[in-house]
Each structure stands twice: as structure tokens, then as C-alpha cells.
Amino acid sequence: MRAFAYHQPNEISEAVKLLTSVEDCKVLGGGMTLIPTLKQRLAAPAAVVDLAKLPALKGISDDGVTVTIGAMTPHAVVAASPIVQARIPALAHLASEIGDPAVRNRGTLGGSVANNDPAADYPAAVLGLGATIITSAREIAADRFFVGLFETALEPGEIITAIRFPVPVAAGYAKFKAPASRYALVGVFVARFADGVRVAVTGAGAGVFRVAAMEQALSQSFEPTSIASIKIDAAGLTSDIHAEADYRAHLVTVMAKRAVTAASR
């Protein structure tokens, strides 16, 4: 790890100011990706802005229609939250299966979503639930947020402060864990709302994506059998030593069915 300047602001405005004025500056959330990257010298920023002391980025609230979770909330807190467990149990379940206990106690919702790792779990829930990403500057709909591999709609100096999740009628998340990393080899989040169903897939491609054919079929009939014959095109899906693209495509259907089953429980 190379030396860098370390800042721990107490106000969001101060954090934004640092990020926009200091050259070569990185945001530190839970550090689950940034710290290993620094240690391996794959990143060597001149400065790091640690968001740990920003009170506005913490807390979980329920307004009856949506659940809002502060960006610096660790996965373990989301998993154990009575509000999340009662209102969106699939989200609590998803958080409980991220990484291992150490990761769940350090890693944060905002960090995971901002990093947009193609195999991370949270992007599936954010897109699957049609959540709104609240930043230091504006609100961004999930459908416009995830741009590509490790890429988001965030502008330089823009910080995620919270994410607002609509409460679905039912939702489920089914994840095929990569045996070594525990990342999603394929993870599918299915959410049923009064006006339709959303299906979001993580792990399978270069970034989280929705499956329109499954959404339509499940809007007609919210049963695993209604999507059993829907096949995903393997072209463009990830192929690596753990799973070839056609296997991932197959797993999308299997995990989607299991997510529907989980949502129906």
C-alpha cells in the first residue's frame, strides 16, 4: 500500500468538497474492494475520503410505501433489521448471504452499489425492486444507474447517501454462490408489485440486467413453471473457469424459478 492522505469528514458537503477539489481522490465506504486494491497496489490514490463519520448515511426507515437504507449501513445490519425483515424479507435474506461474516460487518450497501461489481448481490435487489439511489446531488432510478462493468451513473464527486426501496407484494432472491469467493455466480432477484413483476440478474454478465420475457410471463402467472422454458441467450454472458456462458444462461432460469418459489413462501 502506498502512502495517501486520509480524510474523515463529518458533513456530506465537506466530503463532496474534498472529492471535487483534491486530485486523485477515492471514496472509502466499507473498504471491501478498495482496501485489497490498495494493498495490492492496483490502486494508489493520493487521498482517501472515509465516509464512516457521516451520520446522514446511516439508519433504516420505513414510510409505509418504501424502506430507505443509509448508504453506510453494513450488510449485517440490513440482514438483522426488523424493518427490512418485516417489509422486504428477500432483501434481508440477500444481505445475510453476502460474503462471510467479516465482509457483512464491514461492507456497506452504498459501497457495493457504487462499486457495481458484476457479481455483487445488492445490484440485483436495487434493480429488481426498482429502487431509487439517493446521492449528494440528486435521485437516480435503478434502471438508469447501472451503466456497465464497474460503471454507474454517478458523477465525479457524487456520493450515494441512501437507497429507497419500494416495498413489493412479494420478492425472492436465489443465488448460486461461487464456491470459492461466495460472490454470485448467478443471482436472480424477483419482485412482484401490484402493477407487475421485475426480474434482475447479477453474476451472469458484465453487469446486472433485467429479463423482460420472464417479467411478462410472471406478470401473467407468478409461478416457477411460467418461466421454466424461458432460456437466456448465452451470448454476452460471462465465461470463466467456474462457469461457462451456456451454463450461466441455464442457471439464470433455475435461479429465477427458485427466486419465485422463495417469493411465494
Add this chain to the structure above:
Amino acid sequence: MGQVIGIGAAPKRKEDQRFLTGRGNYVSDIKRPGMTAGVFIRSPHAHAVLRGIDKSAALAAPGVVAVLTGEDVAADGLGSLPCGWGISDAKGVPMKEPPFPMLAQGKVRFVGDMVAFVIAETLEQAKSAAELVNVNYEVLPSVVGVLDAVRPDAPQLFDDVPNNVCCDWELGDKAAVEAAFRKAAHVAKLSLVNNRLIGNPMEPRAAIAEYDPGKGHHTLWTTSQFPHVVRFLMSALVLKLPEHKVRVVAPDVGGGFGVKQFHYGEEAVVTWAAKRVLRPVKWVADRSEGYLSDRHGRDHVTEAELALDENGKFLALRVKTLANMGGYLSTFGPNIPTNLYAPLLGGVYTTPAIYCNVKVVFTNTVPVDAYRGAGRPEATFVVERIVDVAAAEMGIDRVELRRRNMIPKEAYPYQTPVLVQYDSGDPMGCLDGALVAADVKNFGVRKAESARNGKFRGLGFSTYVEACGLAPSRFAGRLGARGGLYESATVRVHPAGQVTVMIGTHNHGQGHETTFAQIVCEKLGVPFENVDIVFGDTDRVQFGMGTYGSRSLVVGGAALSKAADKVIVKGKKIAAHLLEASEQDIHFEAGKFSVAGTDRVKTIEEIAGAAYVPHNYPLEILEPGLEEQAYYDPVNFTYPGGCHIAEVEIDPETGIVTLVNYTAVDDVGTVINPMIVEGQLHGGIVQGVGQALYENAVYDESSGQLVSGSLMDYCVPRADHLPMMKVATHSTLCTHTPMGVKGCGEVGTIGSPAAVINAVVDALAHLGVTHVDMPATPNRIWRLLQNASLPVAAE
């Protein structure tokens, strides 16, 4: 007075107090005055010519003390990293043994090959300076797999090693095997791959060296399983230092599994560098560096054929293997796929004729050497898989076919056609025990239950034997060993009766401090708390060959037992004098020397007191003191074995294999501490299950890059991958070790891969699947199902 805890008891491990309270002392815990930090620059290319190294910018960087390269090694006239075994082909032509310089000279031959060593005041300065060293590589085509490496047009690693073949080795009576095949009623054939593994000890390798110019004395602290061997190889052969001026310390070491039983270039470089810079130098590998430099294991491609008569009696076994050696010969490298492999192809069966040909092949990969089991898991996998293939093809029950060919208990000692003679064993007894423990008779009920849930359930057997307790020196010498394989122990009884044992084995997780103390308790009748075991320091321990090949208890424990016996013999002489009796009348039991038929007694503490305060002592005929030393060279290997039964459930939708039950009944001879034996079996089985289902070292074929280069991509099994295991022992006593022990460190890893894969194949047999290569990953199983005849029903 504390308790005497002897053989067969299961006290908690003595060493765990310090480990669990953070008071262990590992190499990276050690700090020396004026210590510098070293970083290795490793080749990013699998195969390249070194066109030049410009170190000027690095030398000018802040804090840099020195930058050393292969040219400096050559200029100092230093030797090559030695190979401890020299094998020969059928005509007696010795293996090709190209030099293995500690820093690359002229060429690099694998990703991770060491190119330069940068020393600076701090680790970060060394890392920054390393980025400034400009290495000019001329990249060459590379080859990583054995099948590709032996092709005529393959890239050549060494100019004088045609086709990259280090040695075309063989064992067995080829003509007898061919004759048997000609009259066979059935021939079963199997092609298989034994996947490459990475050992992953919890503690990465590390080394610190210091030079004392006043005494001309070197000290090396290293994460080693055998410090005396490192001292000998490094001093005598690499750095050309007088051995009495070199101290090697292997303090607490966090796991080895074979990875730390080699003499590594890093050890030699650090020791050499410390003298050059006249400062202590420390190097600690990070995990990623370990993946690129810890010696890998396994990596075979094999064709096997088993000839049977019409009743299923094995007539002959023929095996052809290509074994990957990586880019250079490591310390034991060529011995593993030859001498530790082919002699085990007899298994627990009466196969009368066996022939094995092994081509030992260089490739542009990390050197391959011993990893837990080392050769014997590969042999067991071949034998136990092809027995299942034969059973399926001939329509004979797998267990029945094994029984028909098993060596009966009465037939021991049993001479195999492949060198080794098993002294003792009862494979049928282990099989019978395991069949009951695994509730095999109700397997059908469980399989039907799985089927109702849309799952395939399979059962797999592995009845195996291994050879361990390395090794009879004379026998090993005939096979090509360049060193001895005995062990030594000193038992020092202190004046007040406490005991310190100095032993040449090394404890890095095996519980030696507990097991060896129990042997001393049993022998000398002293309290458990009064015994300390010292190991891992060439200045404190007389000599030793270290810990590997399940040898510590078998060979080291035997030396300890012998040394304790010598203490008793001397104690009897002292007691005879003090008790005014004849030596023949002195009886020793439970720590007391008594005159037979009387109540006259001296405790071992009193005898020790008299030995060190010899006022009333037979000084004319006996030296003072109570300390004895013994060396033990075994007369044969030991042959633990047993029966493992794995039960798996496969989800056809995802291809996930879940190990649902695991049963092992093993013959490990006398059990000193059943808790430690159980722990060794558990750990060994888990590593074998890892090979069967999860672990795989994968190289990219075009670039030669290690793709599975971290714990994110290389799957070491975790607790939630495993069921609760049933392990038990069914022991016959070894006939030639002093306590009847056989060793238990590797049996789990040797027996389990075949059991698991046999279970996987059994689960898929109804689809026409006859073999599954390791690891049986979900992707691989799904692909098999895609190609199989039956469509997979949707949920």
C-alpha cells in the same frame, strides 16, 4: 504431582494454549535489530529470455539497500537448488537435471520464477523500488500441460532436455503384464486426469536471515518442515557455507501439507543477501505470491488398464502416466510421481502383475512436488476408480469385486509385484466395519428419498493402502534418494526429573508436543506437564529429517521410544547401585525402579537427582547425567490403509454435488492420542474432498498465467461444504515399528478422492456416465448431464 498421561489417552493439545491465546512465535513475528525488508521480483511471463535487468532507478530510490539478480548469484559462484532424488529410466540413464538457480539466469520458466531481490529499509520502499527495476524480457511461447509439452513441436524449456522429458521411468514386469492381458477375459480401461493442487497452508512462507560477522555465523528463520535438511542443502550445495556456521530455525509454523518441506530459493537468497548487506533481511510472502511460488501438487494424465479373468480376478494392471514437474526439479519432485506412486498400484489387492510407465515432464508452471499424500493419492485414485469401472462393465457388485481380490488378513506379510512388502493389514476388516458404520444396507431407501426430491444419490467406496513413515534409508537409496531418512531424538531428564525431548521432526499443526509427551509419559512414568518437546532449531536439536510423509510418529516417535529405553537402561544401573541390588533384579514400571520381590524403590526423579549429584554413584563404571540419544532408521515403510465410503447427492438442475455422508474406517496401527488421530483424519479427508469436488489449479494455455491465483478463484473447502464425518480405526499393529504405529497424517487425503468420485459416478451411472474428472464442479456435472442420454426434468 501432575497426571501421567500415556498412550491411548486423549488430553487436550499442549500447544493450543499458546496458539489460541496469540502467543505463538511465527517467522513473521520475529524482529531483529536493524532489520531490512526484501521483495522478490517475479517473472510475469511463463517463458522468456532475460535480455537485461536495469536496476539503476531502483538503486536510487529512497531507502534501497541492494538489488540482487541472477548475475550476482553467478558472480558469487553459488550453486543450484538441489534435487534430493535422482531417478533413472529403464536403461539406467539418469534423469535430466537442469540447474535451478535461486535467481533466474538467462531465462525464466514459469510465472513467478524469481528474477531479482530488492532490499530496502521498509517493505513499502522495497515494493516501490521493485516497480522501478526494468527487466527486459523476450517472451517465448510457453507450454503448461503435459500432453502439449511432449509434442514434437512444443516449446522447449531446456536446450538439453528433448521433448521436455526429464525421465521416462518404469516399474514392474512388462512382459508378465502383457502375457496376462493376452489371456484376460475382460480388460477395463480408464483415462483420467489427476488435477493440479495448491497446498494453501494458513501461514504463507517467510524467511529472515542474519549474519554475525564477529563469529562468521549465519542464522535463518524459515517456515520449514525440515530445518536440518534446509541447513544441509543450503550450506553444502547452494551457498557453499560451512554447516557448523549456519543455524536454521523453523519456529511455530502455521501448516505445511508438504508445501514447506522443500528447500526454496527464497531461503538461500535471504541468507546470502544478509551477509552481503550486513543487515538482517526479512521476506514474507503474501497469499498471491504463495500461489505463484509454493510448490504445487499432483497434475497427472493417466491411461490405466486392468485385466481380469472371467470371475473378476485381477490378472494385471498397466498404467501409463504423464506427470507434470513444472519448470524445474524441486527438492523431491521426480520422486513423487514415480517411487511414491507406482509401488502403491497394487492397492489392497492380489494383482499378480503390474507395470507402470511414468514420463516426468517439464512445463512452464510452478515446480510440482509433494503435497499431502504425494503420489499415493494419485495411485489410489487410479486403482480404486478402475476397480469400479471393471465392476460396472462386468456386472459384478463393486464391493464383491473388491472382496474377491483383497489380500486376506492371514496373507500378511504380503509381497507385491511392485517393490513393497506390506507387513500387516486387514482391509476386509476395515471394509466390513465401514459398511456397517455407513449404513450401506439402507442406502437404497436414502436413494429413493433423494429421487423423490429430484436428486441423484450415489455411494462410493475406496479400499486403499498407502506407504508412509519415510523411509528405510537403504531401500530409499536404491530408489534414488540422495539422503538418509532416519530420525533422531534426545531425551534429557533434568536433575529434578522433568524431561526435555529434542527431536528432529517438526510440529506445524500435527500435535507433536502432545503425542510425543504422551510417549515419554508412558515410557518414563513422568507427569505430562513435566515434558517439553523441542524441535525446529538446528542449534538445539541434534539432527533430523523433519516432518513429511506421515513419518513423525513412525520414525521420530520410534527414535524417541528408543532414547527413552536407553534412559531406562541407564536408570536401572544407577538404581542397582543405590538399592544395592544387581542390575538384572531391577524392575522399572510407572516411573519407579524397584528390586524385584522387595519394597525397595527409587523413583525416576530420585535416580535423576543421583545422576546429576553423583555423590553416591558408580562413577567408575558409569558417567553422570541422565540424557540419551537415539537414531532410528526404519526397516520398512509402514502401510496404513482402510475403507472410505462417500455418499453424495447431486442436484441435476444445477449440477451441485453435495457430500451428505462420509465414513472412514482406517488402520493406522497403534493410536497414541485418539483425538489427534481423529483430527488428522478429518483434515486429511477434507483435503481429499477438496481435490475431488473443489480445488483446481488452472493455467491459461496460451499465456501460461495461473488463472486460479487466489482464494477468490481457488476453492479450499469450508465447513459448510462438508457433512459431519464418521471416522473410526480398525487397527492391526505394525510389526516393525517399536510401538506398532503406522502413521495417520495422509491417509485421509489418500483414501478420499476416489471414494467421492466413485460416489459421483454411481449417482450418475443410470445416465451412462462412467467417469468424472476432478474436481466434479457443478459446471462439469451439468455438462455431463447435457451430453447424457436422458433429458433433465424441469422442477
